[in-house]
Amino acid sequence: MKITLVETDALRMRMRRETSEWRWTQLVLVRVETDEGVVGFGEACPGYAYTGETAATVTAVIASHLAPALIGRDPLAVEAIARRWDETGVGNEAARGALEMALWDVKGKVFGRPLYELLGGLSRRAVPETYPLDREEAAEELAARAGALHRDGVAVFKLYLCPGDERELRDDRLELVAALRDAVGPRAEIRVDANQGWGTVARAVAGIKRIERHGVAFVEEPLPAGHLEGCRRVRARTDVPLCLDESVRGPREALAAVREEACDLISVKLMKTGGILGALKVNAIAETAGVRVHVGNMGHGSVGTAPVIHLHAALANAVSSDTDPPWRGGDFARDLATGLETQTVEGVSSMRIPQKPGLGVTPDESAVAEQLVSRTRITAAGRSP
Ligand SMILES: [Mg+2]
Numbered sequence: 001m002k003i004t005l006v007e008t009d010a011l012r013m014r015m016r017r018e019t020s021e022w023r024w025t026q027l028v029l030v031r032v033e034t035d036e037g038v039v040g041f042g043e044a045c046p047g048y049a050y051t052g053e054t055a056a057t058v059t060a061v062i063a064s065h066l067a068p069a070l071i072g073r074d075p076l077a078v079e080a081i082a083r084r085w086d087e088t089g090v091g092n093e094a095a096r097g098a099l100e101m102a103l104w105d106v107k108g109k110v111f112g113r114p115l116y117e118l119l120g121g122l123s124r125r126a127v128p129e130t131y132p133l134d135r136e137e138a139a140e141e142l143a144a145r146a147g148a149l150h151r152d153g154v155a156v157f158k159l160y161l162c163p164g165d166e167r168e169l170r171d172d173r174l175e176l177v178a179a180l181r182d183a184v185g186p187r188a189e190i191r192v193d194a195n196q197g198w199g200t201v202a203r204a205v206a207g208i209k210r211i212e213r214h215g216v217a218f219v220e221e222p223l224p225a226g227h228l229e230g231c232r233r234v235r236a237r238t239d240v241p242l243c244l245d246e247s248v249r250g251p252r253e254a255l256a257a258v259r260e261e262a263c264d265l266i267s268v269k270l271m272k273t274g275g276i277l278g279a280l281k282v283n284a285i286a287e288t289a290g291v292r293v294h295v296g297n298m299g300h301g302s303v304g305t306a307p308v309i310h311l312h313a314a315l316a317n318a319v320s321s322d323t324d325p326p327w328r329g330g331d332f333a334r335d336l337a338t339g340l341e342t343q344t345v346e347g348v349s350s351m352r353i354p355q356k357p358g359l360g361v362t363p364d365e366s367a368v369a370e371q372l373v374s375r376t377r378i379t380a381a382g383r384s385p
Pocket residue numbers: 193195220221245246267
């Protein structure tokens with residue numbers, strides 16, 4: 001089997017709750033076709049502030065470098081393809097992650113098995129639905145939204161203490177943790193993401209001590225990215241598990257973080273690791289060091305959220321994930337694919353683990369056409385347009 005076509009669709013996705021900051025988000029849908037008619041899909045959610053990539057750079061790098069190295073190759077040889085990318089370039093993990101995801105989708109369809117089966121099989125029966133609270137400014141607004149969701153079965157909430165593009169955490173945001181706990185009751189899970197906002201060890205320790213009595217599952221990235229020694233000191237002085245996100249992109253940073261004993265958890269994201277193989281390497285390093293992984297989400301549509309669910313379902317060392325279903329937590333006005341669903345498991349809204357071969361999702365061509373900015377096709381004959 002040979003890859004004959006790589007197609008990228010740059011999409012401008014409309015958000016359901018429009019604010020001055022959030023009206024749309026950029027995604028890139030990737031399509032890989034083979035000479036035997038098998039088609040795989042992947043999705044990049046570049047997020048410039050986080051990955052340094054945009055839909056334009058993802059599209060350009062796939063067209064000029066990553067896709068030409070794929071045409072004519074066996075799509076099942078994912079490891080050899082990833083090694084080739086390693087040897088010929090650096091960075092651009094969102095572009096790589098999207099394309100590699102599509103190769104796994106092809107592989108699942110060729111073998112007729114869902115992705116989680118290729119990653120080790122089911123390690124758990126349920127992957128809870130999660131909801132990100134990242135735009136609410138007032139405690140009343142946040143409590144009303146979270147309370148309504150909780151009555152609908154949503155039992156896991158992630159509160160972003162630095163909303164939007166803020167990089168400096170305001171102390172008044174900490175009061176939202178108490179409001180959220182009041183709204184959702186004692187059994188719901190609350191995670192807190194500081195997005196590097198605490199600045200210093202002293203401020204992080206003081207902040208965590210203010211919120212820990214409200215029952216926080218973990219605090220993510222309290223200090224500026226890469227401050228591993230500081231994170232080790234925060235851990236020594238607080239009792240809430242510490243999760244590293246921006247500080248750990250791939251295996252190299254994972255190794256440094258576990259050597260420094262800087263975290264209890266590592267957030268694994270395909271847009272940081274450049275794909276599933278990289279995610280498995282980060283997980284292997286973490287698991288060997290006695291550190292658990294959390295499977296993160298960059299704000300994906302259904303194509304990019306599917307592997308989050310498969311990874312959480314398959315990895316025994318994964319304790320949690322940000323599933324943020326695109327039609328609810330993800331907040332897309334119109335998702336780009338179908339196939340993901342929620343179901344209630346023991347009273348908790350959970351993601352149904354996709355059972356169709358590969359990622360288990362199918363692009364909605366009309367939703368894609370409606371939000372399409374540009375389409376690029378790469379074949380053996382070259383690139384168009
Ligand atoms: Mg984070």
